[in-house]
Amino acid sequence: MLLICTMVALVAANSPWAEQYLHFWHTDVVLQFGNATFHHDLHHVINDGLMAIFFFVIGLEVKRELVHGSLSNLKQSSLPIAAAIGGMIVPAAIYLSLQYGQPGMNGWGIPMATDIAFVVGCLAVLGPRVPHSLRILLLSLAIVDDIGAILVIAIGYTESLDGRYLLLAAFAVGIVHFISQIGVRRFPPYVLLGAAAWICLHESGIHATLIGVILGLMTPAKPTLVPERFRDYLHEKEREFDQRTWNQRSHRAEVVKEVQQLTRETVSPLEYLETTLHPWTAYVIMPLFALANAGVKIEPAYLADSVAISVVLGLVVGKPLGIVLFSWVVVRMGIAQLPHRINWPILISGSFLAGIGFTMALFIDGLAFGAEGLDTAKTGVLFGSAISAVIGIALLVWTLPPSPSSPSSDEDDDTKSAQQTMVIHQSSEQIEVRLN
Numbered sequence: 256m257l258l259i260c261t262m263v264a265l266v267a268a269n270s271p272w273a274e275q276y277l278h279f280w281h282t283d284v285v286l287q288f289g290n291a292t293f294h295h296d297l298h299h300v301i302n303d304g305l306m307a308i309f310f311f312v313i314g315l316e317v318k319r320e321l322v323h324g325s326l327s328n329l330k331q332s333s334l335p336i337a338a339a340i341g342g343m344i345v346p347a348a349i350y351l352s353l354q355y356g357q358p359g360m361n362g363w364g365i366p367m368a369t370d371i372a373f374v375v376g377c378l379a380v381l382g383p384r385v386p387h388s389l390r391i392l393l394l395s396l397a398i399v400d401d402i403g404a405i406l407v408i409a410i411g412y413t414e415s416l417d418g419r420y421l422l423l424a425a426f427a428v429g430i431v432h433f434i435s436q437i438g439v440r441r442f443p444p445y446v447l448l449g450a451a452a453w454i455c456l457h458e459s460g461i462h463a464t465l466i467g468v469i470l471g472l473m474t475p476a477k478p479t480l481v482p483e484r485f486r487d488y489l490h491e492k493e494r495e496f497d498q499r500t501w502n503q504r505s506h507r508a509e510v511v512k513e514v515q516q517l518t519r520e521t522v523s524p525l526e527y528l529e530t531t532l533h534p535w536t537a538y539v540i541m542p543l544f545a546l547a548n549a550g551v552k553i554e555p556a557y558l559a560d561s562v563a564i565s566v567v568l569g570l571v572v573g574k575p576l577g578i579v580l581f582s583w584v585v586v587r588m589g590i591a592q593l594p595h596r597i598n599w600p601i602l603i604s605g606s607f608l609a610g611i612g613f614t615m616a617l618f619i620d621g622l623a624f625g626a627e628g629l630d631t632a633k634t635g636v637l638f639g640s641a642i643s644a645v646i647g648i649a650l651l652v653w654t655l656p657p658s659p660s661s662p663s664s665d666e667d668d669d670t671k672s673a674q675q676t677m678v679i680h681q682s683s684e685q686i687e688v689r690l691n
Contacts, residue, residue: 257372257545258376260542260543263546264545264549265549267550268552269552273552276550277550279297280301280547282297284297298548301540302547302548303463303464305540305543306540306544307453307463307464307466309464309467310464312529312536314469315471315529316401317468317472318472318474318525319525322476326399332395333585333591334593336399337581338392338578338606339397339400341578341579341580342367342396342606343367344577345577345580346573346577347366347367347569347573349366349565349568349569350566353564354561357561359562359629359631362565362566362619362632363411364411364619366570368615368616368619369396369400369574370613370614370640371398373611374397374611375390375394377644378393381648381652381655384655386596388594388596389596392594392597392602393605393609396578396609400609407619408618408622409462409465412619416459417458417459417460418459420455420459421455421461423451424452427449427452428452428466428469431445431452431473435475438479440479449466452466452469462622474524476523476525476526478520480517482521485521495510544614548633549637551634552630558638560635562632563634564635566616566635567635567638567642570636570643571610571639571642574607574609574610575606575607578609582602583599601654601655604650605647607650608643608644608648608651609643610642612639616636616640620632620633
């Protein structure tokens with residue numbers, strides 16, 4: 256969907272109807288309640304409003320990885336953290352070295368982030384040849400990249416602050432924390448408080464989408480109701496759902512609502528919200544963002560522009576160089592080790608996929624050069640991401656071993672060892688039985 260919408264935007268922006276297409280995203284959106292008026296164009300609503308939900312899902316993903324995933328263990332997370340830091344510092348340094356003192360210097364954050372959606376798509380093209388450990392490494396790296404991009408947006412692209420609105424936003428976030436601690440589980444209060452915090456942060460001068468990340472990180476990662484208690488509850492309700500008893504029972508809708516609510520409480524709010532919102536971000540918000548932001552008129556002169564060249568070099572050269580260099584340092588120091596089934600050629604090949612910086616790169620472009628962004632920077636993002644994808648897939652096809660003949664070939668050494676031990680024990684038992 257993201258790729259299709261990107262192509263639609265590019266074709267439309269380079270067609271005879273380009274002016275109408277680009278003008279459409281400036282359609283006014285007006286909401287008024289008394290004297291309070293929300294008046295922005297459609298492009299702003301998507302980039303500042305809908306993308307807050309996208310950032311909320313990112314916050315949920317980061318929280319999940321920090322609590323339950325690959326970032327919960329320091330030894331396991333040290334490699335993707337180091338690789339992500341290198342993949343942010345080196346591209347930004349390359350960009351700044353080429354743009355220092357130039358009008359395009361403010362775009363230093365553009366080549367820093369990795370687009371998770373396109374990386375997953377490229378890995379899916381290669382199928383079962385891709386080791387599971389490489390998928391986990393690149394996804395963890397991309398999540399740490401997102402954290403870095405969020406910090407860049409908050410610190411590097413905040414020009415002015417209004418302390419009053421910032422305090423109001425902090426107050427709204429504090430109320431969210433309070434009602435969470437006292438056990439409020441209904442979503443409407445959180446939605447209203449989140450909207451209020453978004454408005455306050457928007458007026459404070461900090462980019463409003465960051466409230467999504469903050470609320471995502473605050474979302475509880477543990478379920479309220481443990482499965483054992485829910486099982487006991489179902490046993491108690493079993494007799495009520497007997498056909499005769501159920502047909503004669505009054506207020507059946509209330510019982511159904513109670514069961515639905517308690518069923519939802521057996522999973523954490525984090526898991527429930529991530530599962531619920533992910534299809535909306537993947538199939539609605541991100542495609543809309545691509546349609547509204549990827550429409551750039553392709554001009555040969557844009558590719559020769561210094562900003563486009565800086566972005567391309569940052570993504571295609573800086574990303575893999577930084578990832579491999581920082582990974583080599585932490586491995587050489589003994590802080591981390593390469594995951595199972597990943598060697599240096601495979602890591603180098605996979606690091607090129609991290610140069611796909613589509614969504615967040617275009618987003619930062621809009622922050623760095625105004626709401627519309629800079630066409631030369633967008634051109635650099637599109638070409639740099641495409642080159643990174645082609646090189647990454649080609650190198651992985653060359654460096655990865657052939658597809659495994661059976662699922663067991665993808666199991667780690669510990670699992671194989673355990674299976675061998677079990678077989679030995681079974682054989683010993685059979686020998687002992689025969690001897691008896």
